[in-house]
Amino acid sequence: MTADPSFLAAARSRYGVEPVASARAPGRVNLIGDHIDYCGGTVLPVALDLCCHAAVFPKQTTPDACLISTTLDDRTASIPLDRPLIPGDPFPVGSWASYAAGVLAGLAGIAPLDALAGCRVYIHSDVPPGAGLSSSAAMEVAIARAAAHTCNIPIDGLNLARLCQSAEHAFAGVPCGLMDQAAAVLARPGSALAFDCAAETHTHVPLPERLELLVIDSGVRHALADGAYAERRRWCERASLALGATYLAHADASDLSTLDSQAARAARHVTSEHRRTLDAIAALRACDLPAFGRLLSTSHASLRDVYQVSCPEVDSLVEALQSTKGVLGARMSGGGFGGCVIAAIDTKLVDRSLLIRSQRSQHAVALRAKVTGITP
Incomplete structure (x- = not known):
């Protein structure tokens, strides 16, 4: 799922070059089934048209790090890629940068991130943070998709959702269930996602x-x-x-x-x-x-x-x-x-x-x- 054209145009204007990869992931609202995803229950989220967008721009920074920039308060974080990333180092557990670091740590466990070293990842999100619309999962999935594409790492579907969930557990300190990440990856327009968190299976339920x-x-x-x-x-x-x-x-x-x-x-x-x-x-x-x-x-x-x-x-x-x-x-x-x-x-x-x-x-x-x- 590539990023929105208006986001890409603004990003190109900011950096003056074409991105090597881009992605987006939606926020979600859960129709019913809250606080049961981590208990093996069935949940019923719907994807919103509010999304997090991510674009990877070619090597512009120090060769041993990936620079993450977000339009949220113009925050920037340099994520080292020359050593293993661990929770709490270099970003405090639960900080916004810890979510991105956790995702990159998960991808690094699958394949080298050499193609990402020195790149800048630019993020913009329409999903309001702290509103219960899964802004964190949208950011995790958008970054993961863009970074995976950059590094030719074949991951999607539930494997991508699980990677992002693990990142949130370890690096952000939030023991969330799989619902938010699964919704960001699997939800379809016009339907709610009936996701069985025990079996990790899903069906799409058309909305009247x-x-x-x-x-x-x-x-x-x-x-x-x-x-x-x-x-x-x-x-x-x-x-x-x-x-x-x-x-x-x-x-x-x-x-x-x-x-x-x-x-x-x-x-x-x-x-x-x-x-x-x-x-x-x-x-x-x-x-x-x-x-x-x-x-x-x-x-x-x-x-x-x-x-x-x-x-x-x-x-x-x-x-x-x-x-x-x-x-x-x-x-x-x-x-x-x-x-x-x-x-x-x-x-x-x-x-x-x-x-x-x-x-x-x-x-x-x-x-x-x-x-x-x-x-x-």
Whole structure:
């Protein structure tokens, strides 16, 4: 997936030469199935038309390093390629440059990166960071694709997604599941990606034409590397161990009396969210939009009350949407603690422009009049 022509034109103007490789990867919004990808659950993301773009320009810097530049605050980082890259050296774990370093470390484990030495990688992303739209996964996949093309490394599909996931684990300190990277690699226009995180298999679920999706940025920013996300994952690990389950999403949660309170919360949310996601897939296939909307709203209640990953600003936004005529359901989306809200709208019940005006939102980041409106 090559970068957008307008991005390439701006990049050529900046550096005065043609790039040797370019790529892009989309952000995503998860329709339902949050915090279950790392528990073997099934998730249902959709690719957005917001993307991260990367272009590799020929040798312009020191021969033993790769210079990464991003339009986000005009940041630049020099990544050494003359020695093995390890987490925390030379970039702090969780810093923006650590994501790029982790991806290059993964590629270097497959084949030499000699062709990348001395090059400059230029990055621009439309995906707002910290909004729960997988800006980090989009950047990882875009860099990986561009660097792999430069170095003639044949990697794509789930292997590429796994490499980027490993980079985020080790170098960014975020123990994420595979959903975000898989969505950035596998999602198709016009469909949601039903991704089974246990079997690592997927199907594409067409979105009904009557369904519109409104994604609203709450304006509250999160940083998953700060620890709350990792803490929830530890809850799940304790629950899986106590229940004797390989994957918590598939566990029998009928008796949680032996679990501590946090592990019990994890088991209740994960097992019920997995069932809701399967039901949501069935509802979309049957074009049962009211049922789909109810599942979204029930999912938010679980994320808010059971798993405790929402926040007051997001809850207020969800409640306002749920009480608006024509909105089938609404929920937080992403890792939580801020970020975005997704609402499902039936176009037969409401005009979306009227809905947006009624909400007076200043944070709409993605709206589709048709399915392709939020997909690459």
